[in-house]
Amino acid sequence: MTLIREDDVIESVADALQYISYFHPMDYIRALGRAYALEESPAARDAIAQILTNSRMCAEGHRPICQDTGIVIVFVKVGMNIRWQGTKTLEEMINEGVRRAYLNPENRLRASIVDDPAFTRVNTRDNTPAVVHVELVAGDALDITVSAKGGGSENKAKFAMLNPSDSIRDWVVNTVPLMGAGWCPPGMLGIGIGGSAEKAMIMAKESLMDPIDMAELKARGPRSPIEELRIELHDAVNDLGIGAQGLGGLSTVLDVKIFDAPTHAASKPIAMIPNCAATRHAHFTLTGNGPAYLDPPNLADWPQVNWTPDKASIPVNLDTLTPAEVASWQPGDRLLLNGKMLTGRDAAHKRMTDMLARGEPLPVDFTNRVIYYVGPVDPVRDEVVGPAGPTTATRMDKFTEVMLAQTGLIAMIGKAERGPTGIEAIAKHKAAYLMAVGGAAYLVSKAIKGARVLAFEDLGMEAIYEFDVRDMPVTVAVDSKGTSVHKTGPADWRDRIAAARAKQTA
Structure with a gap:
């Protein structure tokens, strides 16, 4: 019989x-490296290059891949x-481990968990509970x-x-x-089929813990x-x-995982949960011989990809920026931002x-x-700021009209697409929305x-x-006329891919 010590957990x-x-x-790195080598979309290829460079x-x-260091989810199999x-319960042991990890002064991780979720939403300050x-x-x-x-995924x-x-295929x-x-x-899609409503969701989440093996499966x-079905x-x-970052391209998912379970004859529950470009998970086993420590990977195994700004990138001085200059930007333009910018997300916008x-x-x-x-993320050592990648911009759409109409704001930076409400406000006020790459937080922080x-x-x-930034890379995702590259890019690449498929079968 194995004795498991609290401190070891x-x-x-x-x-x-x-x-x-x-x-x-x-x-994930091997799969993303293959995707980079095959990608034909310049915008997607640039985004993947940033993600791979950031990863290395x-x-x-030893700093976070993403500024959102996540909600901790743990799957435990306890031998009987x-x-x-x-003296602690299993959950108390796990939460103490979370607390120590997130408050580690050498690599402090961002605390994102809020208590009283329906009302006050007060940050627990140590990312517990898991x-x-x-x-x-x-x-x-x-x-x-x-x-x-x-949270974005x-x-x-x-x-x-x-x-x-x-049809499962049609629904997906x-x-x-x-x-x-x-x-x-x-990233990856985790899918749970069957069981009950809550069982399907748990299976979808747990399936994301499996290694990427689509290339080997094919x-x-x-x-x-x-x-x-996975391949299909x-x-x-x-x-x-x-495509990468929703800009249009060949690789949207690197793998699809499916777990299933018996279900009621009248039901077909299905859950789908994506894992992002900052996919993070690890497995270890305790057998009573002390703590488990994970072996570091070999840095030589990373693809030799070193992102540098596109030579066609347009330098922008934020300290002298005018509405006329913003109006001159075209969809898909790559910019290098210099000067002082402000920050703010959900809670600040609400206030x-x-x-x-x-x-x-x-x-x-x-x-x-x-x-x-x-x-x-909080800075450590000589950093002025920790990893500082963008958060999902659509959550700010409901604030955009007020901010553009009443504050003098002329441009915004985030990740992913803007929704109809946000785009309408941007076009109305001749502003612009710029996209930074999600999954490149440490790379972005070096520009601050x-x-x-x-x-x-x-x-x-x-x-x-x-923030005082130097050559921070962004892409014009919505211009002052309301044209969104998150609509035009995928539409273009969907047509290209369909044409290529038709040619292959002709």
Whole structure:
């Protein structure tokens, strides 16, 4: 009978969470490297290059792949012959490991978890509690899989109760475009089929813990109907042309995972959850011989991709930016931003719009300024700011009309597409929306040479900062006329892919 010590669980969880914050799973890196080599879309290829470069920088510097260091989700298989030494419950052990990992002074991770979710939404400050799934199994070992799931991809989870005769393929192909690009493709899709409503969702999430093996599966051929469906869905989703960051291209998903379970004869529950470009998970086993420590990957295994700005990129001086210059930008233009920009995301926008509604002055002047939708990681050592990638811009759409109409703001930076409300406001006020690459947070942070909090310090990472940037890369995603590259790019590549498929079968 195995004796599992409380401290061993805590230390192992803490170590694994630090590990996955800066080391991508190598199966993902290999798959993304293959996608980069095959990609034909210049915009998508540039985005993938940024993600791969960022990944290697994080592996070298032991800093987070993404500024959103995730909600911790843990799958635990407890051998029934285990004995425990300690006073904490299993969830308390895991949460202590989370606390130690996220407060580690050498690589402090962003605390994103809020309590009282329906009302006050107060940050717990240490990223606890984790979401823990426990299963009792035969044996005398403790198997733990830890993951850190970013909000951008988690928010795109989908669920349906299909009729037994409904097509799974049709539901997936029709649903993926509704997810937009806020989940930061290229990534994975986890699908759960059957069971009950909650079982399908858990299966979809757990399937994302499996390694990417689509290339190997295609090479050897499917051995079951589920494997045939995986291949069919992988190809059908990529044929949509959504591409990296939703800009249009050949690779939207690198793999599709499917778990299934028996279900009621009248039901066909189906859940789909994407994993983003910052996919983070690791597995370890405790057998009573002390903590488990994960071996670091070999840096030589990363593709030799070193992103540099496109020579055609347009330099922009934010300190002298005018509405006329913003109006001159064209969809798809690549810009290099220099000077001072403001930051703000959900909580700051809510507070500012409430102040404006009450007729109160804002603490910051937004006249002819640019705002970056970001919640950065705290800096360590000599950093001015930690990893600082963009958050999903659509969440700010409901604030955009007020901000553009009443503050003097002329441009915004985020990730993924803007919705109809946001685009309408942008076109009305002749503003622009610029897209930074999700999944390149550490790379982006290197362009930030100064950072100071200007307002709402109590909001923590959601405070309003002023960043001083040098050559920060962005793409004009919505121009002053309201043209969105997240609509034109995928449409173009969907047609190109369909034409290529037709030519192959002719």
